[in-house]
Amino acid sequence: MPAAVPQNTICKFGASTSGRTSAILNSSFRQPPTHLDDNQDINAEHFRKDLSMQASERGLKWFQDVRFGMFIHWGLYAILGIEEWVMHTRRIPVPEYEMLVGQFNPTKFNADEWVSIAADAGQKYMVITSRHHDGFSMYDTALSEYKVTNTPFGRDPIRELADAVARRGDIKLGFYSSLLDWHHPAYRFRQESGLAWSDYLEFLHGQVRELCTNYGEIACMWFDGDWPHHKLDESNMHFLPGGSFEYEQLYGMIHTLQPDAVVINNRHEAPLPGEDIQGFEQDLPGMNTAGFNTTQSYGLPVEVCTTINDHWGYSSADRNTKLPRRLVELLARSASVGANYLLNVGPTAEGQIVPLHAARLRSVGAWLRVNGESIYGTRAGVIAPTAASVSTHAGSMHYVHVLNPISDELVLTGVPETVSSARLLRDDTPLELYRRGAETVVALPFELCDPLDTVVVLA
Numbered sequence: 337m338p339a340a341v342p343q344n345t346i347c348k349f350g351a352s353t354s355g356r357t358s359a360i361l362n363s364s365f366r367q368p369p370t371h372l373d374d375n376q377d378i379n380a381e382h383f384r385k386d387l388s389m390q391a392s393e394r395g396l397k398w399f400q401d402v403r404f405g406m407f408i409h410w411g412l413y414a415i416l417g418i419e420e421w422v423m424h425t426r427r428i429p430v431p432e433y434e435m436l437v438g439q440f441n442p443t444k445f446n447a448d449e450w451v452s453i454a455a456d457a458g459q460k461y462m463v464i465t466s467r468h469h470d471g472f473s474m475y476d477t478a479l480s481e482y483k484v485t486n487t488p489f490g491r492d493p494i495r496e497l498a499d500a501v502a503r504r505g506d507i508k509l510g511f512y513s514s515l516l517d518w519h520h521p522a523y524r525f526r527q528e529s530g531l532a533w534s535d536y537l538e539f540l541h542g543q544v545r546e547l548c549t550n551y552g553e554i555a556c557m558w559f560d561g562d563w564p565h566h567k568l569d570e571s572n573m574h575f576l577p578g579g580s581f582e583y584e585q586l587y588g589m590i591h592t593l594q595p596d597a598v599v600i601n602n603r604h605e606a607p608l609p610g611e612d613i614q615g616f617e618q619d620l621p622g623m624n625t626a627g628f629n630t631t632q633s634y635g636l637p638v639e640v641c642t643t644i645n646d647h648w649g650y651s652s653a654d655r656n657t658k659l660p661r662r663l664v665e666l667l668a669r670s671a672s673v674g675a676n677y678l679l680n681v682g683p684t685a686e687g688q689i690v691p692l693h694a695a696r697l698r699s700v701g702a703w704l705r706v707n708g709e710s711i712y713g714t715r716a717g718v719i720a721p722t723a724a725s726v727s728t729h730a731g732s733m734h735y736v737h738v739l740n741p742i743s744d745e746l747v748l749t750g751v752p753e754t755v756s757s758a759r760l761l762r763d764d765t766p767l768e769l770y771r772r773g774a775e776t777v778v779a780l781p782f783e784l785c786d787p788l789d790t791v792v793v794l795a
């Protein structure tokens with residue numbers, strides 16, 4: 337705990353700085369490729385040159401095959417029920433926000449229940465906030481006292497989730513970690529605390545090491561909070577990092593400790609060496625309706641993440657929960673461009689996934705139990721999207737997802753020559769198919785359509 341720090345600004349809960357920065361930063365990882373210019377033309381090949389700077393082929397394949405995951409934003413902010421940015425948006429001073437620590441007691445938390453909701457939804461990985469921008473660690477870190485095990489709850493929910501997924505064996509756990517920290521004295525209060533940027537790096541890298549070491553095999557490390565294009569003004573100057581995040585060492589450590597785990601950094605721009613996945617937030621690739629995503633693709637596997645309503649963290653006033661139809665559409669549209677879909681829930685302060693959200697997830701799962709073949713293990717479609725449909729494929733099987741039926745005929749272009757038959761995936765009902773010049777026409781009577789997404793198999 338740093339001494340002589342003004343108590344109106346800085347934390348009561350110390351972050352230990354044991355002088356291991358240099359050990360962490362200088363450990364003998366293989367040298368990563370040189371950093372790229374923002375302007376340099378990059379492609380997947382570039383990233384694949386150094387094996388210590390990429391997830392294993394097995395990990396990359398697993399990630400792309402599973403296609404659907406659960407994102408979980410959970411922290412102290414759930415108590416206030418005003419989303420995860422509440423500390424910043426309501427200008428809550430650190431000591432005041434810290435008082436939430438004494439109130440956090442999610443007695444209804446049951447890791448097996450969360451995992452079974454994900455399983456029922458057909459989700460194959462779960463990514464939980466180990467520490468969000470508010471700086472509060474949701475696991476039993478040795479590097480800070482500002483952590484969940486120091487609340488009345490006293491338990492490590494991430495340990496319990498790791499144990500729960502291990503018991504099942506068919507779902508992996510991954511960790512979100514904020515690069516930005518509104519609480520850590522070495523991120524936000526260096527002047528007052530006398531700490532250095534290297535102290536923050538020690539903490540950040542040390543936490544990632546803990547997460548990659550203490551919780552078994554993980555799906556991914558998911559970073560957030562380094563946004564080079566974020567507009568800074570007086571109100572948010574403390575977002576500015578005090579230096580480099582030393583990504584080469586950070587990513588090298590992850591790829592060394594967890595060879596199958598993928599690295600994602602939600603920087604909203606060209607991925608850096610060592611990042612395995614390009615992410616799109618609240619958007620399908622190339623759309624940028626959110627206003628902060630890049631529209632470019634860089635040849636890496638892709639992940640789309642969205643909220644189930646309009647917020648990441650629990651928001652008691654948010655009634656805008658997406659309908660199953662929209663959720664299936666986002667999943668299918670993501671898969672159609674070769675992307676995973678990471679769908680967020682913000683559990684309550686009591687430790688529950690909002691029952692309506694769980695119900696919506698289960699509806700998606702019911703659709704997937706019948707139509708999963710058109711999502712899992714597939715790759716981007718080769719059949720041109722239409723106003724009514726998108727497609728995915730696996731080998732010579734093509735799956736047309738009819739999302740907005742607009743007539744009793746599907747008129748497609750780009751259907752491979754090898755295709756000679758059409759049927760409904762759900763029950764093998766044969767459908768009439770004929771060629772009309774460059775077009776392929778499939779008869780799909782409206783009565784046969786599924787309100788969520790009708791999948792037609794072309795083979």
Ligand code: FHN
Nearest residue numbers: 420421560561602617641648
């Ligand atoms: O600021 C965060 C936000 O709270 C949330 O975690 C999302 C998830 O993609 N990412 C950030 C905004 O880019």
